[in-house]
């Protein structure tokens with residue numbers, strides 16, 4: 451079971467979380483689903499912290 455730290459989506463099937471990504475922010479590990487990962491990458495390109503999405 452993984453839970454997206456951004457949208458709260460839950461996925462029990464590990465095979466379906468292969469496209470999910472994790473990132474360490476402020477010492478905490480965050481998990482993002484595939485959809486939010488794309489948004490996250492876009493935000494990272496803009497050098498924005500997730501707090502400011």
Ligand SMILES: [Zn+2]
Pocket residue numbers: 454455456457458459482483484485486487
């Ligand atoms: Zn998500």
